[in-house]
Amino acid sequence: MGAAEFTTPPLKEYPVIPILQAGAMAGTKPYVASEKINEAIGFPGKLVDNWKEVALAKMADLLGKYRGLRVFMDACVHCGACTDKCHYFLGTGDPKNMPVARQDLMRKVYRRYFTLAGRYFPKLVGAEDLTEEVLDDWYRYYNQCSECRRCSVYCPYGIDTAEVTMAGREILDAVGIGQKYTNEIIGKVHKIGNNLGLPGPALLDTLQTLEEEIKEDTGLDVKLPLDDEGAEVLVITPSADFFAEPHVYSLIGYAKVFHAAGIRWTLSTRASEAGNFGMFIGNYGQMQKIASRVREAAQELKVRRLVVGECGHAWRVAYSFWNTLIGPFDYLDSRYPVPQHICELTHDLIRRGAIQLDREKNDHRIVTFHDSCNVARGASMGGMPRGQFILPREIIRASCNHFHDMAPETIHEHTFCCGGGGGVLTDEVTELRVKGALPRMEALQQVVGEHGVNFMATICAICKAQFSKVLPYYKFDMGMVGGVHQLVGDAIRLGRKD
Numbered sequence: 001m002g003a004a005e006f007t008t009p010p011l012k013e014y015p016v017i018p019i020l021q022a023g024a025m026a027g028t029k030p031y032v033a034s035e036k037i038n039e040a041i042g043f044p045g046k047l048v049d050n051w052k053e054v055a056l057a058k059m060a061d062l063l064g065k066y067r068g069l070r071v072f073m074d075a076c077v078h079c080g081a082c083t084d085k086c087h088y089f090l091g092t093g094d095p096k097n098m099p100v101a102r103q104d105l106m107r108k109v110y111r112r113y114f115t116l117a118g119r120y121f122p123k124l125v126g127a128e129d130l131t132e133e134v135l136d137d138w139y140r141y142y143n144q145c146s147e148c149r150r151c152s153v154y155c156p157y158g159i160d161t162a163e164v165t166m167a168g169r170e171i172l173d174a175v176g177i178g179q180k181y182t183n184e185i186i187g188k189v190h191k192i193g194n195n196l197g198l199p200g201p202a203l204l205d206t207l208q209t210l211e212e213e214i215k216e217d218t219g220l221d222v223k224l225p226l227d228d229e230g231a232e233v234l235v236i237t238p239s240a241d242f243f244a245e246p247h248v249y250s251l252i253g254y255a256k257v258f259h260a261a262g263i264r265w266t267l268s269t270r271a272s273e274a275g276n277f278g279m280f281i282g283n284y285g286q287m288q289k290i291a292s293r294v295r296e297a298a299q300e301l302k303v304r305r306l307v308v309g310e311c312g313h314a315w316r317v318a319y320s321f322w323n324t325l326i327g328p329f330d331y332l333d334s335r336y337p338v339p340q341h342i343c344e345l346t347h348d349l350i351r352r353g354a355i356q357l358d359r360e361k362n363d364h365r366i367v368t369f370h371d372s373c374n375v376a377r378g379a380s381m382g383g384m385p386r387g388q389f390i391l392p393r394e395i396i397r398a399s400c401n402h403f404h405d406m407a408p409e410t411i412h413e414h415t416f417c418c419g420g421g422g423g424v425l426t427d428e429v430t431e432l433r434v435k436g437a438l439p440r441m442e443a444l445q446q447v448v449g450e451h452g453v454n455f456m457a458t459i460c461a462i463c464k465a466q467f468s469k470v471l472p473y474y475k476f477d478m479g480m481v482g483g484v485h486q487l488v489g490d491a492i493r494l495g496r497k498d
Contacts, residue, residue, distance in 0.1 A: 006431040008473045009091055009438045011445045017084050018093035025094040028432050029140045030424075031180040041186050041286065044176030051175040052130055056113055058174040059106075062167050062282075063114065068160070069167055073110045075157045076103060082151035082161070087416050088144055091435030096141050099151035099161040105138055106168055135177065142168040143179055144432055146422035147280065148373035153413050165422070166282025173281055181426035185277050189290050194239035194273035203272055206242050214252060218494050222259045224251070228266035229301050233258070235267055235342070236274040236294055236318075237309025238461035246464055246482040250310045253485030256492045257346050260355045265307075271297035274314035275461070279321075280423035287317060288325045295326040304333035307340045310483050312374035312460030313421065315341055320378070343459060346488060347391045350398050357491040362400035365455040367487065368447050369393055369405065370440065370467075371415035372460035389413075392459055392484050399487040404451040410443040418458075420466025430469070437470045444476070456481045 035046060048054055063070045082099040084090065089097040096102060108128035111118035118127035128134060147162035172178060188197040198206075207224040214222045225231065241251040258265045271293045278286030298306055306329075308318045317325075318339040329338040337344070349355045375388050389412045396403050410416055419436030447453045458464060458481065467481040 006434070009435055011438075011442050011474060013442065013446070016090070016442075018090055020095050021093035022095055025088075025092050025097065025144060025432060026140060028144065028429055030143050030426050030428055032139075033178040033180040033183040037180060037184050037187055041183060041190060044174075047132075047176045051135075055130060055135075055171050055175050058171045059110070059167075060114070062170065063110075066163070066167070069163060072103065072159045072164055073107050073114075076100060076107065076159055077157070079156065081154045081156060082159075085151045085154050087148070087150070087419055087439045088146075088432065088436045091419070091438035092432070094144075096137070097144055099155075102141050102145060103159065103161055103164050105134070105141060106164055109134065135172070135175070138168050139172055139177055139179075142172070143424065143429070146373070146417050146419065146424050146436070148417035148421060149377045150373070150414070150417065153377065162422070163282075166280070169280070169423075170282040173283070178281070179423060182277050182280050182423040185275075186281075186286055186290070189273055189277075189293075193270060193293065195275050195277070196239045196243075198239055198242060198272065200269040200272075203242060203267075203269060207267070210248065210252060210255075214255065220259070220494055222255050222494070224255050225266045227269055227301065228264070231264045231266035231301060231303055233263060233265040233305045233307050233345075234271070234294075234298050234301060234303040235265055235307045235309055236271050236297075236314070237267070237342075238275050238311040238314060239273045240461045240465065241309060242272075244465075246468070246479070246486060247310075247461055249486035249489060250483030251485075253483065253487075253489030253492075254309065254342060256489045256494060257349065257355060257485070260492055260494055261349050266301060266303070268297035268301060270300065274308055274311045274318075276314060276317040277423065279313055279317050287321060291317065291322060291325040294322075299331060305336045305340060306332065306338055307342055307345055309342050310459040310461060310485060312372035312462060313378070314461075315339075316374040316378040341391075343391045343395060343484065346485070347395055350395065356493040357399050357488065358493060359399060359401045359491060361491045362487055363402070365400055365487070366402040366404065366451060366453045367396055367400050367455045367457055368403070368444070368451075368453045369396060369411075369484075370418065370456055370458040370463060371411055372458055372463050373415065373417050373421055375459060376415050377413055392457070395484055396457055396487060399484075399491040402451075404447055404453060406443040406447050410439070416440040416443065418460075418463040418466040419470065421460075421462050425462055425465055433466060434470050434473045437466065437474070441470070441474045441476070445474075448476075454480055455487075457484050457487060458482075459484050 112127035117125045145165040152160045240247040416439040471478045
């Protein structure tokens with residue numbers, strides 16, 4: 001969908017409650033995965049004949065397996081606390097993008113088939129039969145949720161819309177109508193090893209090219225090793241870091257940090273992807289299968305530490321699920337946390353004086369920071385209270401002289417999603433992505449106006465990709481977004497030619 005086919009919402013001062021536009025996004029949905037794509041990951045390729053029985057059986061399984069899901073179905077009192085907290089609702093005005101309304105798409109079916117009142121008095125309790133029309137609504141609006149969890153911060157009952165979305169997507173996959181973008185990426189990981197389908201020889205060639213670029217810039221042989229058996233650290237980073245701007249500058253930053261600190265490290269052909277899209281469809285089995293590559297690579301290369309690069313949902317899966325997905329980690333060095341975030345490692349090196357930074361190298365930048373949802377809300381970096389908020393900011397302040405946070409109500413656990421997470425980063429829903437970015441663009445506009453900010457740092461590959469796409473719609477320079485380790489890489493002392 002091109003820019004001419006929809007109107008970009010005007011930037012205003014946050015917060016602005018939109019005028020309700022019923023059905024505004026009813027025509028927006030991602031492509032359905034084909035039979036060929038689904039075959040690679042074990043999902044049906046079309047709506048199965050007994051889809052209703054399959055859907056209800058899957059729903060019963062999820063309700064039994066995840067007690068929280070049943071609680072979420074029963075606990076909501078429709079208080080409205082979450083209504084204006086969703087970036088997609090604020091950007092589109094579609095009432096079905098209110099978190100409570102998105103939950104109710106499943107809650108009505110739950111009441112019909114899994115509560116006594118719903119079985120006998122459905123109209124009295126707002127119960128609804130599961131029909132193909134209902135499935136269509138699920139597909140539209142569960143794919144208009146980035147699972148950012150901002151609504152859960154404000155819910156007095158702790159209802160997590162992201163968990164409802166993931167359950168809805170898993171049920172949809174089970175009956176054969178999985179989303180093309182997400183399922184295709186999962187298939188690439190199984191077949192080749194990373195989300196982009198980048199084979200080993202191409203990966204090696206890319207790393208060698210980056211080494212040449214670093215040498216041309218610094219005059220030094222800064223290595224980006226691949227499959228180096230016996231290295232101390234295995235870095236698992238999003239595959240976007242290998243080739244795309246601005247992601248690649250973060251990878252260069254990692255390499256410079258390890259070089260300056262004298263730490264032997266490596267990347268892995270087998271585990272060349274940190275991202276785990278199994279989380280986006282709520283499928284634990286897929287998450288485990290994808291994550292198993294990390295354990296296999298770590299043992300094969302005999303490393304002692306596992307470090308995760310700048311990727312939001314990769315970090316959440318690693319921090320929250322690795323222990324049960326691919327633990328125990330008794331073969332690693334117990335002195336270090338498993339997993340360890342690249343910001344934890346860099347922050348520790350800065351604190352100990354193991355690397356030196358010249359902040360003046362970034363004086364051409366006036367920097368702000370975007371808290372990525374899956375790091376800020378979905379997981380913690382540990383190391384210190386509220387570390388997931390503090391560490392990146394301390395690294396930025398150590399790397400540059402000019403840093404300004406966005407408005408307090410739009411940072412830390414209150415951060416707005418970039419609008420492209422949760423499997424939404426696909427071109428056929430560009431309108432949704434642009435409108436969903438509205439609240440973050442409003443916060444950015446404010447800090448640009450007040451402080452002249454010209455660079456927005458973040459530690460998530462999806463955020464970088466999303467902002468690079470939507471910034472021009474709001475008249476910002478698409479080049480103003482980058483990684484925290486891009487700043488580190490530009491400031492670090494390596495004995496450059498200059």
